[in-house]
Amino acid sequence: MKNSISSGLAGTSVEDKPSNGQWVLLLVILLFATLAARIIPAWELHNEIFDTSTYHSMALTVLRGDNIYAQRVFFPYMPYTQFEPAAMLLLAEKMNWRFDFAIKLPSILMDCVATAGIFLHLAKKRKNLLSAFGWTLLWALNPVSILISSFHGNYMTVVPVFMLLAYLAAGKANEDAQRGWWLAISALMLGLAIVTRTWPIMVLPAFVFLGTRSLRESLMYGLIALFPTIASALPYLIFSRETFLAEISGYGGFPDFGWLSVFRTLPYISGKVPGIITSLFDDISMGYSRTLFLVSVIALTFLLPLFRPSSLGRVILLVPLFFYWIYGGVSAQYLIWVIPIAIAIKSRWSLIFTLVATITIIAFYHTYAPPILYGRFPPIKIDQNVSAQIMMFGNIALVAISFIWSMSIFAQEVIAFIQKKWSTDNSYLNWVKPLIGNVVYLSIVILIWLGLFFSSVSQIAKRLSDVMKPYGI
């Protein structure tokens, strides 16, 4: 602990650790910054609109004891999280808070958890405390996170935070004697991410492949990670299969961001493209891009044996990055997916991504959803033409960044593979067992997907039949 005061925080080394007091003080500052930056706008804005309004409907439906999938409330998620809005509604009533404020609290709380997680991870050996502080501050005051959690009020922030915790626990498993327990914790965190918003199931193979070392580990990891989803979906599959499957498979996102958004914004700017054609183009493009994205993710899964276990953090980012530049249905809240882990691995891409995403999200809200930015009473005069242009160029930049970022990760791994830098710690003993586990999980995912697909087709056919029947068709 020598020279801990005189040397300051920068460049501290093993022999030159800062005191616990400094460390705790920085953590408290970061937590306070995270909380303040989010609580204040959440409290000041009065905007029960868009997603927060939908959450209110969910809460009312659930509290009535209804089957949320039988209701026409938008809820294409696993049953597990249906009580979250309901709990927040009860809290709001109990505390006499506005619902739109209460519903943002879980996301804000999870943002604080992410702050603590990132800082503890980056400053774990009490080394480079200033650097850890700086990177964590990038999350604590991250405008994308603040916009999604406190302005928009979308619950999506929770998902990448659970993924971050899963990643940190997987890393801890490599350093700690209690590897099995840490892996179990990691799997549980990933399981919570999956049960909250299903899509993290696409990063499960990366965790299984690069985070585990034996067949038993990979099977246990997958089992624990899928447990919350299976356990909560099971009764609905038994008692309300049709409505459940129809609802969870019926949502494909909106082309608010990504390459499709560029085309979507054109009518705003030029005023020449009829909306109906744009809408039709949206539907067709989203369908094709969804297929392309799924194929890419499956291809990525099979390439995972090439990647280094030490690259787990970066490989996790590949799925959302692929999503950003391949898929057409990117919503504002999806842009938070990469940020926590990117910051935790100190990727400089997180800086440029945050900057561009912030500008684009603000332009989007300004153009399409002013109450999110300004509350119930947005300024009467909003120049949407300018914001639409910013949005268009912002989306072009986002797509380009996502593409280059993902390709750079990919290239690094492939180069490392070619140079066999990974050979000593990634020999066949390390990849054969997870490979089998991965194939099992991939098969499960494909089966679920096929089930959902055919279920959707039968639902659509049935609905069409109902509609056409009166006409004798």
Added chain:
Amino acid sequence: MTSAQPNRTGSTSSRSSSKIFGRLSNSILESAYDRYVLHTDPDSSQQQIAKIVLGLKGQPILDVGAAYGFLGRLIADRHLEIDAIEPYAPYAETSRRFYRHIYQTAVEEAPLPSETYKIIVLGDVLEHTVNPVAVLQSLRRAATPDATFVISLPNISHLSARLLILLGKFPQMDRGIFDRTHLHFYTRVTAAQMVESSGLMVLWQSVTPVPLPVILNADGGSILMRAAMLLQKILIGISPTLFGYQLLMTAKAAALVSANETLTSDLSVEDKNASQINATQAEVLSQPAPAASFNQLAPQLPITTDPKPLTITENATRTKKLAVQPKRKIVPLLFFALLLAVIVPLYPVWNQILNYSRITTIPTQKLGDLRVSGPNVRSLSGTMGITSVSNGSIYVADTNPQRLVKFTPNGSDYKIVASAGSTPGLVLPYAVASDQSGNVYVLDITSGDVFIFGANDSLIKKVPLTVSGSRAMTIDKSGNIYISYGGSGVRKFTSDLQPDGAWGGNTPVSGTILIAEVLGLATIGNDLFVSSANKFIRVDGAGKIVAEKKLIGSGGSMTSTPSGHLLTTDLPTNRIWIFDRDGNTMGRLVGKNFEEPIFFQPRGIALSQDGSKLYVANENLIGMYEFKEDAR
């Protein structure tokens, strides 16, 4: 190595040589040695041991049981200080040129210098000794405090051994796991236990595949052999204990391993000792720790050229660190706390759907549709209110086009009774009700006026009973009329169309009770039942709310059944619910095979006078259904 020169002992008698291999005769020893050959397969234990030794970068080295001097040959070009113990004279002589010194004696009797050797290799030796633990303990005295022991042993839990024992066989073979000179047999666990009982700590374990080219005397480079070896590697990947032929491990003195040592400091020590660190090694150091238990080294042994720095040291150091870390109870506790936090919310999730699934489903069957068709007649579109009158006729309010349509009980014929164009003042008919005399009351949502049609379908009168926005109306057996008052209440009128001031209150007008979002009204006896957006409300004959319940679904139009229950449409989710008078959900209607949904945006609902047929105003047609309340 000048201060601890070992004593050169030269050759010893063959008698003493039996000690190292227990009480075996020289002839057996000779025949055993004859079978030991140099393995060229990079995955063989010999090659792997050589690779580990090179990776450890320590000297002097002691090769116990040198045989033909395989290790000495493999690392000869490194010019390392390497001594050997080899009790069998011919082989000791053969090997001599590869070693600095050869102790031709039993290991227990070898006059080894104390605290000298940095690396001690026991390649397939311990299983031949009478007391392997004692051998290790005696070797520890010759080892430096931080020396590394590299040990290989045959794996008795290999698949072939398991199968043979399963078949009741324990063969005495010339070589391999069941070599007749073996005195001990080890699994991965017992091998580690044996080593650790000598005061060493196992830092790293691995396995090697069966040396098929050697056993089969085949060309190791052939496609078949390469494929077989690859398959073995894959199988080893799946289960090392089942498919590993030899157990390979490194160990150090347990007392050396201090809990206070950190990974960083350990590595820095290794780094200082290393002559160079290239980018590869630096990267490995920056990566998460490799496998702490059953791991495998890279398959290729670079023995003739300067190899890439190996990572076994880092592996061992990391493993050591993991092995000595205290196992904190907080980690499993954290897991169980999180698991509990995950499991607890499952209760309401299951409870919710189980309760919902317990709601009785009443199967029903569609009997047909009531349609409007014909030349120059627009079909139904936007049907709202519906009622059944005493003669069995069905009256439907259609909002597009705006009209009142009358159907025969079986729906085979229809008549347009009134329309926006032909009936003065009728703008948007919404709710329909009938009294005991067969008169039909139509509520216009735009004006709030009520149009009364006689049994012969002629307009009797138009009365401004309520305000615009009212959308529900019902009539009780006594002819009292209950109409929603805009969107904020219900108002009662007597059969002579006068407000009933004794009912309800006087706010905002006389004979009114305040209820938000009234969607449906029905009466049973003197009681009025109201469905609002999310509530079921029972009002007594005095106009007081006596029961209020939250609806599971959404509220909608209502009608009463002959048995004194209530049916309510749930438009958002295409359902029709049945309640008792206190608002308890009794069930919902489903298809004859219990399928859902069978309605499509149900708005109005009516039962035939005998209660056997249900008429539901779906969005653009009237469905006629069989209704058997006791079918549930």
